Amino acid sequence: MRAVVVREYGGPEQLRVEEVAPPEPGPGQLLIRMEAAGVHPVDAVTRAGVLAGAGLMAPREVTGIGWDVAGVVERLGPGAAGFAVGERVIGLRDRLDLPLGTHAELVVLDLDAVAPAPAGVPSVEAATLPLDGLTAGQALDLLDLPPGATLLVTGAAGGVGGLAVQLAVRRGLRVVAQGGAADEAPLRALGAEWFVARGAGELAQQVRESVPGGVDGALDAALLGVEALGAVRNRGAFAALSAGRAPLPLRGIRVAQVWVAADPGALARLSALAAGGALVLRAGPVLPLAEAAEAHRLLARPGRRGTPVLVP
Known part of the structure; x- marks a missing residue:
């Protein structure tokens, strides 16, 4: 599968879309086929090495990018329950120890980092909600x-x-x-x-x-x-x-x-608000994974409105 990673910290030019081994869901985890993923300032500081420099991430050869995702449950890991294969979900990857991020075709998240996607809301907009x-x-x-x-x-x-x-x-x-x-x-x-x-x-x-x-x-x-x-x-x-x-x-x-943490109950409540039209979600430019570097350049533009979103 394809995933956005960096091998050397630096500017947007360091972002690479590589073929990597598909992740496997472990106990209490879900495998999600990504339909959309938001791009945020924290992705830029991850790419630049700020999190690693602050001791928030362990050194590794390849660093995955991306924190939130909207997609469809592809497979359940051992002991995982509460979701069905094919169900639309949103989730937050707040664990910096995971090797890959959500800017990938397939994403593994813990059950307590996932909630049902807002009904009737396109994945491009839903992906801007978790983080x-x-x-x-x-x-x-x-x-x-x-x-x-x-x-x-x-x-x-x-x-x-x-x-x-x-x-x-x-x-x-x-x-x-x-x-x-x-x-x-x-x-x-x-x-x-x-x-x-x-x-x-x-x-x-x-x-x-x-x-x-x-x-x-x-x-x-x-x-x-x-x-x-x-x-x-x-x-x-x-x-x-x-x-x-x-x-x-x-x-x-x-x-x-504020140190954001995944919270399935809070995320489900946010999802329900968005489904009922009580929350306005603002997606910005929509780009394919291959143009992740351009999405990061858009983050730095003054006066940017809406969250850039990557799609497969």
């Missing part, structure tokens, strides 16, 4: 804000940010969305009460003009760090999506680091 949806939901869990509290979401037009806005509104939070000037109408349509434009002025000042005293919490999907922290009130809460960009807990602000 971004779980990250957004788990960040909101860490913030633990009560209904009626105010929340700043930076990078609100991105994959994590857009889902965070929608999930926050469903929790009864009042959202300040930050994005490009052209994003205001779409973000308000997702439920954002206020909007601040990127590059239109100092972020904390803009936010505090809308929410005097500062917001109760911030979900920093744009990795702005201390710039976003300035918009949070004293003793508020801050969810950092990147360890290297997590600010110090100044002014008594509780800073939580």
Whole structure:
């Protein structure tokens, strides 16, 4: 089967589509035939060797790329139950010890990393849900804000940010969305009460003009760090999506680091919301596996909207 791998860390040019031995599902695992797989910033830092350099991945000759997948169950491993061959599923590969990623024709995942795919939602869109949806939901869990509290979401037009806005509104939070000037109408349509434009002025000042005293919490999907922290009130809460960009807990602000983890129950709930039209999923350009390098180049383009998706 074909899989996207790197043998040497570096830029998009290091991505290779190689013929590799098909993976075999072990006990409690599923073999999934990939129909679509999202491409995310974490894939770029994996390719560049950042995760290996930080000690999060063991050195290996070949590193597989890809975190989330939408596809069809091909085979069940020993003792695996709860899914049927031919069933549409979505899943998250959060185990960095696995040799191959989800950017492959066949993917093996543990049962507790998989949920039914959203009914009626094309696989290209469904593939954008696991990593971004779980990250957004788990960040909101860490913030633990009560209904009626105010929340700043930076990078609100991105994959994590857009889902965070929608999930926050469903929790009864009042959202300040930050994005490009052209994003205001779409973000308000997702439920954002206020909007601040990127590059239109100092972020904390803009936010505090809308929410005097500062917001109760911030979900920093744009990795702005201390710039976003300035918009949070004293003793508020801050969810950092990147360890290297997590600010110090100044002014008594509780800073939580988000380390996404597979959660089949949460993923199933997200899938049900998407199936019912309660979550808007935004797929970006759709490219074949052979053009994985181009998908990674698209990740770096300013103003990118929607998650690039690879298909077999």
